[in-house]
Amino acid sequence: MTRDEIRSAVFAALRRIAPEIDPASLRTNLPIRDQADLDSMDFLNFMLELHTALGVDIPETAYREVATLDGCVLYLAAHNPQRQPVKPG
Amino acid sequence: MPTTDSASPATATEFRMPSLGADMKFGTVVAWLVKPGDRVKRGDVVAEVETEKGVFAVEIGSGGIIDEISVAKGTKVAVGAVLARLRGEQLGGEVVPAVEPPKLGAPTPAAPVSMPAPAVPKSVRPLPTVPPVRGVRASPLARKIAESMGVDLARVTGTGPSGAITKADVERAVSGIVSGLAAPTAAKRPEVLAPPVGPPPTDALLAMRHAVAAAVSRAKREIPHYYLACDVNLASALAWLATHNATRTVADRVLPAALLLKSVALALRTYPALNGFWIDGAHRAAEGIHLGVAISLRGGGLIAPAIHDADRLSIDDLMHALSDLVRRARSSGLRSSEMMDATVTVSNLGDEGAATVFGIIYPPQVALVGFGKINERPWAESGMIGVRPVVTMSLAADHRATDGHYGGRFLAEVDRLLQEPESL
Numbered sequence: 001m002t003r004d005e006i007r008s009a010v011f012a013a014l015r016r017i018a019p020e021i022d023p024a025s026l027r028t029n030l031p032i033r034d035q036a037d038l039d040s041m042d043f044l045n046f047m048l049e050l051h052t053a054l055g056v057d058i059p060e061t062a063y064r065e066v067a068t069l070d071g072c073v074l075y076l077a078a079h080n081p082q083r084q085p086v087k088p089g
Numbered sequence: 090m091p092t093t094d095s096a097s098p099a100t101a102t103e104f105r106m107p108s109l110g111a112d113m114k115f116g117t118v119v120a121w122l123v124k125p126g127d128r129v130k131r132g133d134v135v136a137e138v139e140t141e142k143g144v145f146a147v148e149i150g151s152g153g154i155i156d157e158i159s160v161a162k163g164t165k166v167a168v169g170a171v172l173a174r175l176r177g178e179q180l181g182g183e184v185v186p187a188v189e190p191p192k193l194g195a196p197t198p199a200a201p202v203s204m205p206a207p208a209v210p211k212s213v214r215p216l217p218t219v220p221p222v223r224g225v226r227a228s229p230l231a232r233k234i235a236e237s238m239g240v241d242l243a244r245v246t247g248t249g250p251s252g253a254i255t256k257a258d259v260e261r262a263v264s265g266i267v268s269g270l271a272a273p274t275a276a277k278r279p280e281v282l283a284p285p286v287g288p289p290p291t292d293a294l295l296a297m298r299h300a301v302a303a304a305v306s307r308a309k310r311e312i313p314h315y316y317l318a319c320d321v322n323l324a325s326a327l328a329w330l331a332t333h334n335a336t337r338t339v340a341d342r343v344l345p346a347a348l349l350l351k352s353v354a355l356a357l358r359t360y361p362a363l364n365g366f367w368i369d370g371a372h373r374a375a376e377g378i379h380l381g382v383a384i385s386l387r388g389g390g391l392i393a394p395a396i397h398d399a400d401r402l403s404i405d406d407l408m409h410a411l412s413d414l415v416r417r418a419r420s421s422g423l424r425s426s427e428m429m430d431a432t433v434t435v436s437n438l439g440d441e442g443a444a445t446v447f448g449i450i451y452p453p454q455v456a457l458v459g460f461g462k463i464n465e466r467p468w469a470e471s472g473m474i475g476v477r478p479v480v481t482m483s484l485a486a487d488h489r490a491t492d493g494h495y496g497g498r499f500l501a502e503v504d505r506l507l508q509e510p511e512s513l
Contacts, residue, residue, distance in 0.1 A: 020388055037387070039439045040344050043413050047339045057338050060331065 004046065006076045007053070013049035017042050036059040051075070104135070104173040106166050109147075109428035112454045113140050113302035118172060120256040127155045130174070134424065136172065141300035144421040145428055153177045153228050179376075186217060196280040297390035308449045312367070317496050318483040321504045322468055327478050329510035333404075346437050346464060351513045352506035353435055353458050354378045354400035360499040361483075362491045363456040364432045372455065372490045381431025381451065382411065384418045394423050394449060397429035404513055425446055438462055447483035455487035456496075459505075 015046040018036045027033045033043055043063075051071075053058050054078045058066055066072040101352060106116050120137040130152040153175035160172045185398040242361050249268045291373055306312075334342045357364040357378050365375040378400040381393040394417075396402070396410045417423050434451050446459025461481045468477035486496045506513060 018387060039385070039452045040346065041412065041439075042502060044339070044412075045416075046343060058335055062340065 002074055003077055006073050009053050010050065010072050010076070013046055013053055016049055017046050023069070026069055031067045032069060032072070033067070102153055102177065103171045103174040104149055104169045104175060105149060106138070106168050106172055107425050107429060108168045109138070109425055110142065110304065111307060112300045113168055115165050115167055116118050116140050118160050118162055119144060121158055121162055123155050125155050125157060129153065129155060138425070141296040142390070143423070145423050145425050147425040151175065151335060151500050161215065173349065205387070221258065222459060236435055252298060282450055296391050298307055301391055304451060305449050308452050310450060312450050313488040314448060314450060314485050315488045315493050315496065316483065316485050317493060318481055320475055320479050321482050321507055323463055323478045323480055326510040342407065343404055343408040346439070347404055348409055348507065348510060348513060349460050350380055350396070350399055350411065350435055351402070351404055351407050352381070352503050354380055355513070356499055356502040356508055357433065358400055359482055362495060362496065363486060363499055365455055365485055366432070366453040367455050367489070367490050368453050375432035379430045379432045381434035381454070382414060383436040392418050392423070393431060393434050394427040397430060397509055433458065437461070444482045446483050448483065450485055450487055455490040457485045459483040459485070
């Protein structure tokens with residue numbers, strides 16, 4: 001799975017949580033939560049969407065690492081998401 | 090009312106527009122999920138009602154057979170108006186063939202011939218096919234726009250996630266109608282008999298502001314609030330939670346909010362005067378502990394549906410209930426009982442908000458418990474200063490119902506419970 005594929009999976013997950021946000025408009029090096037106004041429940045659901053889509057269960061202890069879009073893609077790339085195919089959408 | 094044979098003395102019941110909150114004066118029936126002849130039981134969702142706060146699945150308070158739909162879809166009526174009439178059923182199973190409960194979105198077969206023919210409603214034509222509004226995935230904003238523009242969501246093609254209908258889809262559908270192209274949908278509403286009271290809200294946010302304004306204005310006008318606050322050391326609670334969550338997949342993780350809610354619910358058992366209502370100059374204690382959870386809606390607005398019997402739920406169950414409630418609050422999937430049953434409200438600003446909540450009580454409730462942001466602060470204890478995760482917990486309470494001394498003891502009890510998270 002390429003970085004771009006991971007990135008689009010992350011975007012898709014984010015769109016399901018915050019439909020009114022265009023993920024492409026977010027600054028990739030700043031915290032997602034501040035920019036997309038995600039509360040703790042939204043963020044948990046974001047993690048859940050990523051788990052469903054990519055099969056990567058991000059532990060609470062890694063939440064700091066995945067706080068930004070860049071961090072998120074890096075983390076997911078390092079944790080071998082190709083075990084499960086990304087569903088379209 | 091149709092007369093029924095002597096073997097089945099029927100009792101008639103009226104199903105009225107419920108009050109889904111102190112701020113609700115009117116509601117619009119946006120969908121009927123039953124038709125005359127359908128059998129319903131208490132708690133069945135029979136209609137969808139739109140208020141300024143969104144669309145809610147309305148449950149019926151008593152069982153029977155729907156005799157007459159008195160208010161056509163699309164009609165705005167006052168709280169308390171008769172929406173439908175039921176006749177009671179005291180018929181044996183062998184007399185009346187079992188009728189499947191109505192499947193949402195799937196028209197049920199006509200009433201069995203052995204039953205008295207359902208009365209043809211005088212006020213409305215039989216509703217042909219009720220569009221399956223439930224089951225249509227659409228954002229609340231899309232629903233609002235669709236309703237105000239008269240677009241039938243069942244006929245809009247969704248391009249959002251999992252085919253969900255977005256604002257843009259509705260707008261496309263509207264432009265299709267306007268331009269006279271093969272419109273995906275022009276709403277075929279049954280005729281509206283009573284003209285809607287006032288223009289339909291065209292601005293969902295404005296309607297929501299009106300609803301919030303009505304409730305908080307009444308609260309500030311009528312309720313003599315008193316306020317208390319204290320800081321709570323959450324070190325034990327969060328440490329316990331981290332251990333609890335470490336072994337779980339993301340779907341089963343618990344947020345600190347669940348611990349806060351549970352400790353409030355348990356403390357209310359000991360301090361029941363804060364759990365109830367002030368009605369007609371008297372305090373009424375509530376029977377169960379149903380926590381209204383203030384949920385901010387994406388795009389603006391606020392809603393506080395109830396988690397029933399929160400004191401009796403395990404932490405995991407409470408977390409699931411909370412997660413489910415938030416999801417449904419944001420997708421217009423709340424049930425009327427959830428809007429009517431809250432006995433106290435908890436406002437939790439979460440970890441991104443401000444430090445302290447100065448709550449406004451939701452009438453006729455008598456208390457609101459607030460939690461600000463959990464953050465690390467210096468904490469003095471046993472002659473030492475350390476750094477701890479701390480939350481400021483506050484209470485806004487109705488001084489007619491309780492006094493500050495009582496409220497203070499309640500907060501101390503919540504604090505005590507949060508120091509023993511394993512017992513929650």
